[in-house]
Amino acid sequence: MGAPKQKWTSEEEEALRRGVLKHGAGKWRTIQKDPEFSPVLSSRSNIDLKDKWRNLSFSASGMGSRDKTRGPRTTGPSCSPLSTSQASSQASVAPVANKVAEAPPGAEKKQQEVKPHPKYGAMILEALSELNEPNGTELTEICSFIEVDTKSYRLADSFATRTPAPIKASAPKQKDPSKPSKVSKNLGLFATSSPALEAAMAAAAKVADAEVKAHDAHDQMMEAERILKMAEKTESLLTIAAEIYDRCSRGEITTLNPPQREV
DNA sequence: CTAGGGTTAATG
């Protein structure tokens, strides 16, 4: 809670989280050298990344709920052993992931090779697994991840399509007075392709599950069923995304800049 | 280069 020296920006934190989730905890050098995070972590050293990640992990460990009674610590450096295999990480983490894997039946079929992004789903899953705690996950957290992924996909798309525009922090985190009614824009964003939708769906399933397990959840349960049905249809994914975001906005999400990006 | 330890500084 201290805001000491030169604090880290959300962009840097996002880049760090993404880097760890993508390459694995460790290999800070690779993350720092990555062209995607280079512009963001240009002033940050590999050691800095490690330090930040360490502090972040520690904070996340005792955050949320102090329920340490039964705790499979899904903390940060959990994937330190081997960064080569991301699949093993998922297998190691969990019980919850298993449920999620069964949640999206139509997702696998919907995997169309429109664009090169085969491991996005895995990334999302891992991200959720990392964030998800045995007692429940914060909606805000998941929403944050969803947002990040969406943005990432946008960047990737830009990359693949044409301009290799570097990541510029044009809009950091700003508390927009008008948080709702952004769904319409999000719809267009999500409709751009499937990976994002898959992510949203997985997140939705996880959210429902986590919430149900965490506290009383009557509406949440029904929501879960609804989400599942929707997932099967695959066509109503947009609605899911909208729902998730709606919930996000209601909770306390900072964020989401309009889809306005120089293409 | 990565991991761990220790120190400094600010916030609550």
Added chain:
DNA sequence: CATTAACCCTAG
């Protein structure tokens, strides 16, 4: 005064 967050140093 206690805790968190960044920064720096040392060891493997």
